[in-house]
Amino acid sequence: MATTRHLAAVRPLLRRLSSSSAAAVSADPIDSPSLDLDSGVISMKGVKISGRPLYLDMQATTPVDPRVLDAMLPFYLSRFGNPHSRTHLYGWESDAAVENARSQIASLVHANPKELFFTSGATESNNISIKGVMHFVSPSKRHVITTQTEHKCVLDSCRYLQQQGYDVTYLPVRSDGLLDLETLTAAFRPDTGLVSVMAVNNEIGVVQPLEDIGRICRERNVPFHTDAAQALGKIPIDVDRMNISLMSLSGHKIYGPKGVGALYLRRRPRVRVEPQMSGGGQERGIRSGTVPTPLVVGFGAACDIAMKEMEYDSKRISSLQERLLNGIRAKLDGVVVNGSVEHSASLEPSYVLRALGVDEDMAHTSIRFGIGRFTTEAEIDKAAELTVRQVEKLREMSPLYEMVKEGIDIKSIQWSQH
């Protein structure tokens, strides 16, 4: 009921916003396609070329769960107080909602709520973790260990430190995407101040051995940071069992809103970071800026749902994944699985696949399918059908595929350039 009422109130506004963006898109004088955001219909020169496309990119982001939106809406409308206003009801109720959300997130990762700090997302949490720890512990510690398959925001934070004179070791991974523990152990130096290894990879879904990595770091008294943006709500996380010192979390990967995340910072033994944002000292000085109550409430609700439904979701998604693969393999030969999910969001071959030792041509011809809580069997069947149709079309046009069918190993061909 609450959702219906709130949605009725905001619907005219949503319609106005979407039609103005659609107008902006179609105002392009060149023959570019126009997109109607309400129906999802794409038109070119007045001809409709598609309905709303299938969405199978759940690693990039997920839709907000309606139960999450339901929890958020009151904090946009009637309960809009600033959680840092200490002198009236509006502030108090907002503050109570923020603290409730903090507890919901803490429960999902077995942390103390006091160890969680709200941020704008995993990118910001990764920046605070990597730059913040190193800035705090230098000059005695000036070395970071990470892997070649981290998300770009981790790699870029490390590069930023290198520009400031720090040393970073980018460890290779094995062909299955896992970090070799002996390689990790050998990389430590007396001045190593941080180890940063992601929990679940966003391209191939591989889960790193967090407990082992945590133990190795603890034995050497070096803080262990993990980017758990893709792991939260998908695999069980226990910060104590895994000896995690710092952890980055994101709301929009688990059916929560975009623009909110959290940083886990261990209290015992205490991990210290230099804040990356100057301001009013909110979030105990770790992250200044007004905490966005509706987003934080949504993130908390998303974690609460994930805690109850993680096992069910995981089984359902695995069975859809199998259905997709079987659907494709039933009609196409030569299908190879990279890790557990595939990649291809950019025209560049994936650096993650390259780090696994996947050949350039295979990295170029990979596609990532991301299945989520709301994906249906009908969508999976449609995806299999479309994939088969497009691959068959491409193969019909491809002289290389002709050669493969004749048994020629195309990797052995010496291409001459004139």
Ligand SMILES: Cc1ncc(COP(=O)(O)O)c(C=O)c1O
């Ligand atoms: C592994 C990983 N880390 C970090 C991020 C960035 O998260 P956010 O969008 O919350 O900043 C993403 C999402 O793209 C991710 O997959």
